[in-house]
Amino acid sequence: MSMVVYGLCFLLFLIGLYCIVVKRNLLKIVIGLALLEYSVNLFIVILGYKWEGHAPIIKEGAKAWIYVDPLPQALVLTAIVIGLATLTLMISLCMRLYEKYGTLDITEIRKLKG
Amino acid sequence: MTVIVKIIVRFISAMIMLFGAYLVLHGHLTPGGGFAGGVILASGFVLLTLAYGKEMVLKKLSFTAASIMESLGALLFLMIAVAGFIGGYFFLNVLPKGEPFKLLSAGIIPLCNISIGLKVSGALFLVFVVLSSMSVKGKRGK
Numbered sequence: 001m002s003m004v005v006y007g008l009c010f011l012l013f014l015i016g017l018y019c020i021v022v023k024r025n026l027l028k029i030v031i032g033l034a035l036l037e038y039s040v041n042l043f044i045v046i047l048g049y050k051w052e053g054h055a056p057i058i059k060e061g062a063k064a065w066i067y068v069d070p071l072p073q074a075l076v077l078t079a080i081v082i083g084l085a086t087l088t089l090m091i092s093l094c095m096r097l098y099e100k101y102g103t104l105d106i107t108e109i110r111k112l113k114g
Numbered sequence: 115m116t117v118i119v120k121i122i123v124r125f126i127s128a129m130i131m132l133f134g135a136y137l138v139l140h141g142h143l144t145p146g147g148g149f150a151g152g153v154i155l156a157s158g159f160v161l162l163t164l165a166y167g168k169e170m171v172l173k174k175l176s177f178t179a180a181s182i183m184e185s186l187g188a189l190l191f192l193m194i195a196v197a198g199f200i201g202g203y204f205f206l207n208v209l210p211k212g213e214p215f216k217l218l219s220a221g222i223i224p225l226c227n228i229s230i231g232l233k234v235s236g237a238l239f240l241v242f243v244v245l246s247s248m249s250v251k252g253k254r255g256k
Contacts (some may be wrong), residue, residue, distance in 0.1 A: 055145050058214075081149060088241050095248055 005046055012039035026094045026104040033051070037083045037108045048072035115165045123165035138231035142220040148230025151204040155231065158237035169248065177243065180236045187233025194229065195221050 020079060021034025056070035059097030094104065101109050115123075141236030165170045198206030212219035 036229060057143070065165065077149060084238075088245070092248070104140070 002046075006043065009039050009043040009046065012042070015039075024105050024107055026097065026106060028093060029106070030087070034083070034087060037079070041083075043078055044072045044076050044079075068107050119165050123161055127158045127161050130161065131155055132229075134158060134235070138227055139217070139224065141227035142223045143215065143217070148227040149234050151227075152231040152234025153238060155235035156242070159235075159239045160242050163242065164244070168243065172243070173241065177240070180240050180243070182236075183232050184236035184240065187231070187236065190229035191226060191233070194225050197222075245246045 016032045016037075019035060020029050023029055023032065041112045047072065048064055050068050051086060053068040054075070056067040072073060098104055103109070108109030131154075134151045134154035134157075136145035137154060138148055139151075139152065141147035159171060159175060162174075195205050197208055198204050200206075203206045207217075207221035207224075209221040209224070211221050214220075
């Protein structure tokens with residue numbers, strides 16, 4: 001059962017990779033990078049999941065609950081924050097490129113000087 | 115935007131911001147916390163911007179106010195961390211812990227959540243405003 005979920009994560013990863021390698025529009029490449037990142041985050045969170053586990057917060061009256069692993073969640077939270085910052089940077093760079101060249105097609109953005 | 119969107123957003127955005135504040139304040143008791151609550155707070159402002167336009171929202175939360183909010187969040191977090199040196203080391207929980215499972219408990223953790231919420235909501239709102247007000251004059255259709 002869980003292998004199917006890992007396979008679906010890998011499928012999402014492949015969709016993102018396809019987006020980056022094949023597409024020519026810069027915004028679509030940015031979307032592909034975001035998909036790639038989300039698939040990796042999803043994979044790490046699923047690694048720490050336990051069947052019928054609760055959120056790793058101690059509640060009143062809880063004796064012997066099964067908790068999911070909190071460490072991947074903390075890691076992924078940090079990764080999401082950094083991913084947000086890099087996404088913003090990429091979008092602003094795309095906007096500057098569009099302002100300079102008038103297009104987002106990477107085959108037409110050739111001049112790297114001045 | 116149309117009248118329907120404006121009226122709906124007027125109801126919804128207040129509830130979104132209330133939920134964000136709830137997530138920030140209950141970060142040490144339930145799932146959620148500073149980052150998630152801050153993102154939801156900022157998304158309330160983004161929704162207002164999309165419905166009513168930038169001028170109306172910038173009257174409510176101006177550019178300088180948002181940037182002050184962001185800097186204040188980072189500074190508060192640093193000050194809370196340094197305040198641990200009173201007892202011995204960095205990030206020490208110096209405040210009284212209180213009774214578990216109550217709102218006023220867990221020492222410095224709610225304060226950390228509030229400062230992170232301020233930082234994240236201010237920063238995300240600023241990112242949206244700056245990206246949307248950046249003028250793009252491309253050479254269309256060459």
